[in-house]
Amino acid sequence: MAICLIGVGRMGEHIAANLARAGYQVHAYDIDPERGVAVLAHGARLAASAEQAAAGADVLLTVLPGPAEVAAAVNSTVLEALAADATWIDMSSNTPAASEPLVQRAAAHGVNVLEAPIGGSPTDAATGQLRLFVGGEEAVLARHRRMLSAVATRITHVGGHGTGYTAKLLVNLLWFGQAVATAEALLLAQRVGIDVEVMAETLATGPASSAFIHDNLPSLLTGDYLPVFGLDHIRDQLAAVTDLAERLGTPHSLADAVRQVHEEALEQYGPLDGELLAVALLEKRAGMLLRAATGPQD
Incomplete structure (x- = not known):
């Protein structure tokens, strides 16, 4: 499974490391090139653009500070670059209202969507002991639970879209x-x-x-x-x-x-x-x- 991870900050770097350690192909991108370089030491690959990181990826993970950053990252070009029947999982601190048009945009491109905002500290992220509050279809979560277990010990499905946020x-x-x-x-x-x-x-x-x-x-x-x-x-x-x-x-x-x-x-x-x-x-x-x-x- 190829994973595109956008956002390599305090949490994203550790998430990328744990996914790479678990055997996944991780293609990472961050708007700050210096921050992105850190993932190379963890076995992930660094892309020059979000579109390059997304090319052919089965999963798009966004680990960003807030709604504005997520909206900027999840554009049509990125969604079109993903593999068929891919899934976008937003692990950012987002809101239901801000995410709704992005969920619709993803659906228009045939991309499944889960929200999985993070609970925990950078230390929890480093040790793979995050908590995820998941909103979306349970069947989609079941497809990706094993992957998410590489970064989190508590994965709670709380309901449909918007409930996780x-x-x-x-x-x-x-x-x-x-x-x-x-x-x-x-x-x-x-x-x-x-x-x-x-x-x-x-x-x-x-x-x-x-x-x-x-x-x-x-x-x-x-x-x-x-x-x-x-x-x-x-x-x-x-x-x-x-x-x-x-x-x-x-x-x-x-x-x-x-x-x-x-x-x-x-x-x-x-x-x-x-x-x-x-x-x-x-x-x-x-x-x-x-x-x-x-x-x-x-």
Whole structure:
């Protein structure tokens, strides 16, 4: 099976490596030539253009930052270059609304479509332990499950087109919401004189515990704002959730609040990489940092 992979960033490079290691022919392309060179060491081939990478490929994988990049990459020329009955699998952080015209475009070219946005970190990508939220036809997923198992240990089919993107957006909404709520609680605790590590342990062992508190709060308490995803893309994802809720008539007041603080963080810091930069904004407003006693103090 020949695979065209477009997008060789923090996640795409590891995905290309794991697929090549599993025995697949991987033809990679990235708009940044220097970034693309990294895949050569992993046994993948580097193409000079997206069309060249797609030529005769059975699968097109897109691993890109957001909807605009996906729309630019999945054009008619690329789709026409694929093999007959090929499948496009979008592993990007996309939205149902933005992807709909691309799904129709792919169908017009006889290309099957799956969405499989990624859950996990670059470390998870390197070890092949990603989580995929898959939307699309179950029969198409069955055709490609073995290939996807080379990069992910949890592959969840959540429904038809659009549901995979939505599931990932909702997971992100809750994670960012937990980050903001936890930071506000810890800042207040610290203000009244409770040691931040004592409060963190109290939260971790009580009914307010969460995956964020167990897995990510320790990094935050060392001053790590997790610079693996752009604040502008985070804002766009949260906006996609609140816009969808508004259109479908479901409550979204808490989602609005999470979106607002991230919009304000974007205004403060610009489109920097940092999944916890909204917490940095809250620290700035409180005039104090959330740091463990052994962590950096500046």
